[in-house]
Amino acid sequence: MNTKLNTRIFAMIAALAGIWIFFTIKSPDFIGARNLSMLAIDLSITSTLALGMLLIILTGNIDLSAGSGVGLIGGIASVLIFFHGLPAPLAMLCGLGAALILWPTMGWLVANQKMPSFIITLGGLLVFKGLFWLVINNQTVPVVAGGKSNLYSILTTYYLPPVAGWILVGLASTILIWSKMRQRARRLAQNVPVEDGEMFFLKLFLPVQMLLLFLIIVNQYRGVPLSAIILGFVALVIHLITTQTPFGRHLYAVGGNEEAAHISGLPVQRVVIAAYALMGGVVALTGFLQTAYAGASTTTVGELMELDAVAACVIGGASLKGGRGDVVGVLFGALIMASLLNGMTLMAVPPEIKFIARGLVLALAVWLDIAMSRNRTV
Helix, strand or coil: CHHHHHHHHHHHHHHHHHHHHHHHHHCHHHHCHHHHHHHHHHHHHHHHHHHHHHHHHHCCCCCCCHHHHHHHHHHHHHHHHHCCCCCHHHHHHHHHHHHHHHHHHHHHHHHCCCCCHHHHHHHHHHHHHHHHHHHHCCCCEECCCCCCCCCCHHHHCCEECHHHHHHHHHHHHHHHHHHHHHHHHHHHHCCCCCCCHHHHHHHHHHHHHHHHHHHHHHCCCCCEEHHHHHHHHHHHHHHHHHHHCHHHHHHHHHHHCHHHHHHCCCCHHHHHHHHHHHHHHHHHHHHHHHHHHHCEECCCCCCCHHHHHHHHHHHCCCCCCCCCCCHHHHHHHHHHHHHHHHHHHHCCCCHHHHHHHHHHHHHHHHHHHHHHHHHHHC
């Protein structure tokens, strides 16, 4: 099992390296400080939604409404700011409130009414898309009123000064190392198999090196984007939830075998509803980030983002059957997807080719998940 896991890790690294080398050859600006800063913002948006999707996938469910929800929640906040003059924080709270009503409702239908999550969220995709277009009245609605920046608009336009970036990367590296070492010590104390020392070091060394490299590059442009800090916070919270809390263990248990989890006395229904509630919060945050990045709410905001989120999860090792996946893997998967889209945009690839590429990556990711699942059963 560890061999297969290590194979997946090295495969992701090789795929990412191949993508970066290809786009660097085709367009040397790909590794420029400005483009990598833009890539960091793209990654932050994709990864945030993918991390929320991870919670749903861990339970063995899916959320196909996430992309439409991103547009809807971002559109609600934009309309409240631009047409009704609400302060940005209050408008964003209204959008968040709407998400925290809609997503637990879908979770309730899935958990209590035993309706397939695929069907419920597919219906949500259509309903939310229609509501979104009604809310913005098929117009382009700016995220600011009177041309003045606000909390909403700076989500993807504010950059931290270099000193603050170094402090944050130091804290993030320390937390990552402490968490992984604590988790390893706990597994050893319980006589649970762990990866060997070299693999454990590699899994710590690579993320820390990537954080340092990321900081050095973005500091050559404007500094660390605020959106990257938001992603870091979301990743930390979801990592702690999935690895350090009973609720996180329940997510894996429900996805691994729902019937066994129910017989064991786990609150299966509440776990699924809570997962969708958390997803609602993540969708709202992603909606604010994506709409702020676009500068306005338009009918295309959030389009197909749910597929990028699912692909990021599956590429990162999450199983569509539930019970398997982690934050680090999702971040790697999201980086692969964001790099692919960023590189194609830089090369001015036609939209139709982008659609084909995204579809092929999603299909390949699902095929890989099924193939590795078969290998585990052999």
